Amino acid sequence: MQSGNHAHARRVEESVRRWSAHSATRVIRPEDVRVAISWRRSLINHSLDPGRSGIEIVLDEAHLRRRRERLGELYPIAEAEMENLYRHITGSGYSVLLTDAEGYILNRLGDPGLEEDFERAGLWPGADWSESTVGTNGIGTCIAESRAVTIHRDEHFLSRNTNLSCSAAPIRDPHGRLLAVLDVSSAHADDTRESQLHTIALVRTSARIIESIYFLNSFRDQFILRFHERASMVDLPHAGMLAIDGEGGILAINDSAREQFGIQCSEAAINTPVEEFFGITGTSLHEQASIQSDILWRIRDVRSGKQVFASLRRPLVKNPAGAVSQSVAGSPLFGECGEAGELTLDLMARNADPKVVQSVRCARRVMDRNVPIVLCGETGTGKEVLARAIHNASLRQRHPFVAVNCASIPESLIESELFGYRHGAFTGAKREGMRGKVLESSGGTLFLDEIGDMPPELQTRLLRVLEQKEVLPLGSEAPVPVELNVISATHRQLPRLVQDGIFREDLYYRLNGITLSLPALREREDKDRVIRAALAAESGGNEEVAIDEAAFQRLLHYPWPGNVRQLRNCLRTALALCDGGIIRLRDLPQDILEADIPPASGTTADALDPTVHNPAEASTSTAGSPLEAAEKDTLLRELQQHRWNITRTAASLGVSRNTLYRKLNKYGIDTGH
Numbered sequence: 001m002q003s004g005n006h007a008h009a010r011r012v013e014e015s016v017r018r019w020s021a022h023s024a025t026r027v028i029r030p031e032d033v034r035v036a037i038s039w040r041r042s043l044i045n046h047s048l049d050p051g052r053s054g055i056e057i058v059l060d061e062a063h064l065r066r067r068r069e070r071l072g073e074l075y076p077i078a079e080a081e082m083e084n085l086y087r088h089i090t091g092s093g094y095s096v097l098l099t100d101a102e103g104y105i106l107n108r109l110g111d112p113g114l115e116e117d118f119e120r121a122g123l124w125p126g127a128d129w130s131e132s133t134v135g136t137n138g139i140g141t142c143i144a145e146s147r148a149v150t151i152h153r154d155e156h157f158l159s160r161n162t163n164l165s166c167s168a169a170p171i172r173d174p175h176g177r178l179l180a181v182l183d184v185s186s187a188h189a190d191d192t193r194e195s196q197l198h199t200i201a202l203v204r205t206s207a208r209i210i211e212s213i214y215f216l217n218s219f220r221d222q223f224i225l226r227f228h229e230r231a232s233m234v235d236l237p238h239a240g241m242l243a244i245d246g247e248g249g250i251l252a253i254n255d256s257a258r259e260q261f262g263i264q265c266s267e268a269a270i271n272t273p274v275e276e277f278f279g280i281t282g283t284s285l286h287e288q289a290s291i292q293s294d295i296l297w298r299i300r301d302v303r304s305g306k307q308v309f310a311s312l313r314r315p316l317v318k319n320p321a322g323a324v325s326q327s328v329a330g331s332p333l334f335g336e337c338g339e340a341g342e343l344t345l346d347l348m349a350r351n352a353d354p355k356v357v358q359s360v361r362c363a364r365r366v367m368d369r370n371v372p373i374v375l376c377g378e379t380g381t382g383k384e385v386l387a388r389a390i391h392n393a394s395l396r397q398r399h400p401f402v403a404v405n406c407a408s409i410p411e412s413l414i415e416s417e418l419f420g421y422r423h424g425a426f427t428g429a430k431r432e433g434m435r436g437k438v439l440e441s442s443g444g445t446l447f448l449d450e451i452g453d454m455p456p457e458l459q460t461r462l463l464r465v466l467e468q469k470e471v472l473p474l475g476s477e478a479p480v481p482v483e484l485n486v487i488s489a490t491h492r493q494l495p496r497l498v499q500d501g502i503f504r505e506d507l508y509y510r511l512n513g514i515t516l517s518l519p520a521l522r523e524r525e526d527k528d529r530v531i532r533a534a535l536a537a538e539s540g541g542n543e544e545v546a547i548d549e550a551a552f553q554r555l556l557h558y559p560w561p562g563n564v565r566q567l568r569n570c571l572r573t574a575l576a577l578c579d580g581g582i583i584r585l586r587d588l589p590q591d592i593l594e595a596d597i598p599p600a601s602g603t604t605a606d607a608l609d610p611t612v613h614n615p616a617e618a619s620t621s622t623a624g625s626p627l628e629a630a631e632k633d634t635l636l637r638e639l640q641q642h643r644w645n646i647t648r649t650a651a652s653l654g655v656s657r658n659t660l661y662r663k664l665n666k667y668g669i670d671t672g673h
């Protein structure tokens with residue numbers, strides 16, 4: 001076995017060498033080409049050793065739960081379909097697995113008698129099967145190439161995985177972004193590669209079923225047009241689907257519709273009138289829905305001239321009496337984003353505040369032109385969300401997005417975190433060394449958050465890496481080339497820090513090809529839309545949920561020092577507290593009820609609900625403006641509530657510890673730490 005492993009490792013290295021020498025023409029089958037390309041990525045881009053042994057770190061239950069929660073409604077849908085798929089393969093020695101878009105296994109369904117085998121193979125909830133961690137494999141390669149793949153036995157990169165056979169298919173959201181991977185694997189596959197054709201077909205069908213249900217759920221409040229050339233297929237997962245708004249504009253399109261229209265990406269259809277594809281107007285859609293929404297009718301694809309059969313589902317909206325702000329399920333702003341806020345640039349800009357629209361417009365212009373971007377805005381305004389959206393819209397989208405918070409890594413660790421180290425670089429160093437975030441991001445995007453808090457020595461090292469385009473890991477003599485694209489973010493005024501000599505001027509100019517700003521929530525012209533969308537996101541698109549006018553007005557006029565992050569935390573809590581799915585004033589946090597809100601905006605709303613606290617009695621602050629007074633009071637109250645524990649107070653406010661310290665400094669609050 002040992003010598004078999006060595007032989008496999010040699011074969012992988014030899015194959016990659018041949019490929020590097022451009023002898024690719026010898027490879028005949030398309031799957032061989034794919035495997036050879038993936039081996040090359042594993043060996044060269046990810047610097048993995050095919051002979052490596054040992055099992056990677058497995059996520060603990062809390063992290064695993066968080067990752068499952070991030071999938072929101074998709075997770076229970078996928079779980080149900082996993083059971084369905086497992087019924088087809090029970091007793092075959094195969095397991096069904098679900099991973100997130102980063103390759104972490106979230107769930108496994110399989111024969112209980114085989115659990116040990118799967119655990120030994122590392123196919124276990126919490127394990128990381130991304131290509132950058134374990135090289136070529138079904139899950140990781142499906143993610144890297146964003147398409148269904150089978151990786152059979154010795155096509156795996158690591159010698160230790162050559163007993164496995166894995167067939168995996170991507171699960172995408174209605175905007176084409178990868179959300180998860182469905183996989184069927186065997187830990188001891190003795191069958192041929194050809195026998196996997198059946199397996200991959202099953203996995204693809206199940207992935208499509210999950211996508212279709214998720215699509216329909218995400219757009220409960222919109223028209224859904226389903227179509228196919230064959231009438232019998234219109235209600236099946238293979239049908240094309242369009243989500244269409246009341247005016248006939250296309251909001252989302254599924255894979256099958258893209259294939260039927262022959263378009264590559266959703267952006268080519270989104271925001272386009274459905275008339276351009278089917279010659280039917282928004283008005284005729286309304287008529288069709290009211291007259292015969294359950295009946296199939298024939299329409300013509302105006303581009304190809306082909307006839308298709310179509311059915312139309314009307315919006316399934318309910319509006320609870322007295323409530324103002326629902327039917328925002330699948331809202332364009334927040335609808336499908338998880339905690340990490342995986343929004344597209346399109347969605348961020350649609351009907352948004354003019355400053356946001358302008359920032360998105362500039363981002364689009366520069367994102368593929370090697371221009372480094374600085375994002376500035378207060379904490380919680382969505383700088384990381386925007387950075388991810390830029391990455392996902394750029395040509396680098398298939399490569400990693402690696403985020404580093406320069407303020408939260410201890411100074412002693414930040415160097416190795418960023419630049420990595422070689423085996424034996426220092427006491428306590430991992431045996432296999434570490435690549436470091438800069439190299440991990442190569443070809444993708446390195447997101448440097450809180451850049452203004454980067455220590456001076458590190459600024460010098462980062463500048464060198466940016467200039468020389470290579471990294472020298474700690475303890476190493478050989479620099480490693482890196483393809484670096486940086487997006488930085490800060491809540492601080494970088495030019496001011498440069499002036500004060502805290503931030504290197506040369507680094508500032510290297511990082512700042514363009515500065516894009518995100519407005520504070522209290523300044524946003526689309527604040528009401530943001531609140532409704534956040535509510536829809538936090539309620540998981542539940543149409544029964546609503547907010548009454550008084551509570552809505554209070555949210556509208558509260559100054560939101562923690563911005564969108566604080567808003568989402570507030571709504572999450574209010575939803576947990578409210579009765580009958582309707583948020584009222586009494587369900588809002590104390591600090592929001594007691595904040596000093598300008599009379600013109602707050603009082604009418606308060607008069608509607610006798611349970612509201614009197615803002616006049618609330619403020620005890622000595623801080624300058626009413627806004628600052630409210631902020632200081634909030635800080636003091638939260639600190640008291642959490643017995644002056646900084647970590648818990650920061651978590652409750654939804655801000656970072658650093659931000660909290662900054663605020664305490666600003667108001668001269670001494671915590672005794």
Ligand SMILES: Nc1ncnc2c1ncn2[C@@H]1O[C@H](COP(=O)(O)OP(=O)(O)OP(=O)(O)O)[C@@H](O)[C@H]1O
Pocket residue numbers: 333334337338339340341343348377378379380381382383384385386449489491564565566568655656659
């Ligand atoms: N446009 C948005 N759409 C959806 N969610 C958003 C948006 N902007 C912010 N959020 C939410 O607010 C939270 C904070 O966003 P993000 O981390 O991007 O802010 P930030 O400006 O980078 O904050 P910090 O400066 O504290 O790091 C996210 O977890 C996300 O849930």
